Amino acid sequence: MINTMNVQAVAKNVRVSPRKVRLVADAIRHLGIDEALFLLQATRKQASMPVAKVLQSAVANATNNAKLERNNLVIASVQVNESQAFKRFHPSTRGRIHPYKKRGSTITIVVKDKVVAMPVTAKKTEVKKVAEKKKGGSE
Secondary structure: OOOOOEEEEEEEEEOOOHHHHHHHHHHHOOOEHHHHHHHHHHOOOOOHHHHHHHHHHHHHHHHHOOOOOHHHEEEEEEEEEEOOOEEEEEEOHHHOEEEEEEOOEEEEEEEEEOOOOOOOOOOHHHHHHHHHHHHHHHO
């Protein structure tokens, strides 16, 4: 099997809730680069701009650092994790407070080269050796 190279880009502490970012991330998972960027431009969600920036960064990393061709790239995985939340308070009646969190996200996009994997076939001599070992051990 041919080993494909994975290249990633990460955006930390993006000030959009992970739940909102995951909606956009699920839409572009396993798409080609051009399809995903077109979809992100057409999507009217708050999280589409940060996801598009991370995707463009991953493509730039692949073309400049790993010397891969842009046309052969496909999104391998999109991961959205929770980053550190800002803890805030809302004043309430009778001197009370209601705490809430302003959540943030960490977006990780991995792109890979879409190479068709060739099936690995064993050589005849290796197959014969394995068969002889099995015969020798069973008798």
